[in-house]
Amino acid sequence: MKNLAIITISFLLVQCEPVIPQQxxxxxxxxxxxxxxxxxxxxxxxxxxxxxxxxxxxxxxxxxxxxxxxxxxxxxxxxxxxxxxxxxxxxxxxxxxxxxxxxxxxxxxxxxxxxxxxxxxxxxxxxxxxxxxxxxxxxxxxxxxxxxxxxxxxxxxxxxxxxxxDSKTTINHKVRVSTTIAKREENHQIEFSLNYGNLQVNAPAQDISPVILQNHNWSTANASIPPTLMRVNEGYLEYRHLDLKTNFYGWNEFRFADLRTLNVSGRNVGKIVNTGTKIIAPLKLDGSRQNTTYTQNFQDINGNFIIQNNDPGESTLNADYADVTFALKSDPIDGDVYVLGRYNNWQMTDLNKMKYTNQNGLGRYQTTIPLKQGYYEYLYYVESNELPPHYFEGSHFQAENVYEILVYYRKPGNINDELVGYKRFRSIEN
Missing domain, CATH: 2.60.40 (Immunoglobulin-like)
Structure with a gap:
């Protein structure tokens, strides 16, 4: 609750343009x-x-x-x-x-x-x-x-x-091991069918367009999925591909940083330094997981993040920002390394791109990103012509991810795509 003075000032500011130049x-x-x-x-x-x-x-x-x-x-x-x-x-x-x-x-x-x-x-x-x-x-x-x-x-x-x-279709799904033998241990294969009922559909393969998302990541969305079976008289389409067309890397369970308090170091946080003008929070040094056996140590939230303040005050308006340094121990690789998660919309930007450095003989990739108090999940993504994106994380069929199937429909003669189907599910159902 603002006090009277702040309310008065805010009201005046809303009514007129600020006199201080803005960015x-x-x-x-x-x-x-x-x-x-x-x-x-x-x-x-x-x-x-x-x-x-x-x-x-x-x-x-x-x-x-x-x-x-x-x-x-x-x-x-x-x-x-x-x-x-x-x-x-x-x-x-x-x-x-x-x-x-x-x-x-x-x-x-x-x-x-x-x-x-x-x-x-x-x-x-x-x-x-x-x-x-x-x-x-x-x-x-x-x-x-x-x-x-x-x-x-x-x-x-x-x-x-x-x-x-606007749900007008019924979607049935299945997550299975890849039918491509070489990918059985690391990929999820998404199969599904849909009933489109009374929708006016002249050419099902063109009028209806499904999209699959993994962890709500639009950069890896699969939007080119032709049906493998059509029963037009029943309003039924099936998508059961025997190749890699609907395969996704399983990746690994996400890494995390607990920044809900900035008074003491939370889990996976190396230390907290408050200089009076900024808060510095380097995370503990991460290592590669490419050759480690899959283990599910905790139930993650699939790369998402939660804003939360556990320090005195406990309000989100008391939640501060910290310069958070991500560091990954490694020799230099042939490619670029990014730290990604829902907090940065999975986007490979200059801010999320890690630079290689050698501190005291210890080679590492690192970058510093300002984050608000909360809980954050992330992974290290490799962009390379030679190495897979999960080079530092490993990829396992057993890993749990959240998928969404979106069904778009363009009615014959219309100029807009409707979203007539939506289903969200986990690769491992409890």
Whole structure:
């Protein structure tokens, strides 16, 4: 709860433009992806809200036909108020902007002021947390929510993807070992079938397009899956490929860092140093797991993250930011190494790219990333022409991952892709 003085100041700031120059870079082209356009954007998340309860580790998916909502929450690492607005874009199944007009997928004017915000309290890194309940579109499909400064379409700050589902299909799935013998120990093979009922379908292989996601990672989405069996008179399609077409690396259970307290070192955190102007939190030195036997030491959350503050105050507004150093012991390899997780949308950027260094004769890859107090899962990803992406992690069929099957449908004569099917499941069901 803000005190009266803060409320008064905030009200005045909302009513007029800030007199302090803001960080800005105009004429920024919108990327229809999860993307931050300025360095001072902190931790950002879109989370479902059901009956007033935030589902912190659920995916950015909402049903068209229930009361569920999606909440966009993000930090700007500054103490200067920003006059922000949001806009929603409808996208095709391949995340290109659709040709629909705003009035065809929204029941409101597509320009929303973001007025729900709070300043951080007693943090070394000042920030302002903004919250925006995303208006639910009236059509299913892929969407982008974009945040702009001063409602300027050329001054975008961040974009995030979300999905709206109108379930009109029934999906049955199976996770099995790969039918390619050489991959049986390291891959998951996803097989599924769907009934599309009374949908108007002229050419099933073209009108209906399934997509498979692993751990909600769009960079490894499988979107080129032809049916292996069609029974058009029954409205039935089957996808049971005997090659690698629906195979995914099983990877390993995720590594994790417990940063819920910044007063003492949490699990896998080497130490905590508060200089008064910043908090430094190097993690313990990681090693390669490429030749280790698979063991499930704990139930992970499949690369996700949770913002949580266990220090005095216990409010998310008391949660601070720390410069977190990830370090991986290794000889240099022929390729690039990245640290990835849901916290950075699985994206291979310069910030997440690790540099090789030799400290006191100990070779390692490392990088430093600012993270808000919480619990984070991550893995080391290799981009190489010679080595597999799981070179440092290993890949095991026994590893547990979360998969999603999305079913897109374009009605003959329409210009938009509907999302008519959605199923989320684990590779190992309890």
């Amino acid at each position: 800005s870079s105009t004429n920024k082209k919108i990327i229809f992806d999860n993307y931050d356009y300025e360095d001072f954007v902190g931790i950002t998340k879109v989370v479902p809200v059901e009956n007033g309860q935030i589902k912190a580790i659920e995916n950015q998916v909402v049903s068209l036909n229930d009361n569920g909502q999606l909440l966009l929450t993000f930090d700007l690492l500054t103490d200067q108020f920003e006059n922000l607005s949001a806009k929603i874009y409808h996208c095709n199944k391949d995340w290109t902007k659709s040709r629909l007009r705003d009035m065809e997928f929204l029941s409101q004017i597509n320009n929303y002021r973001i007025t729900d915000f709070d300043y951080s309290v007693n943090t070394v890194q000042p920030y302002i947390n903004y919250r925006f309940t995303i208006p639910k579109p009236i059509l299913s499909g892929n969407y982008i929510v974009a945040v702009f400064r001063r409602a300027n379409p050329d001054d975008v700050i961040l974009t995030r993807r979300f999905l709206v589902v």
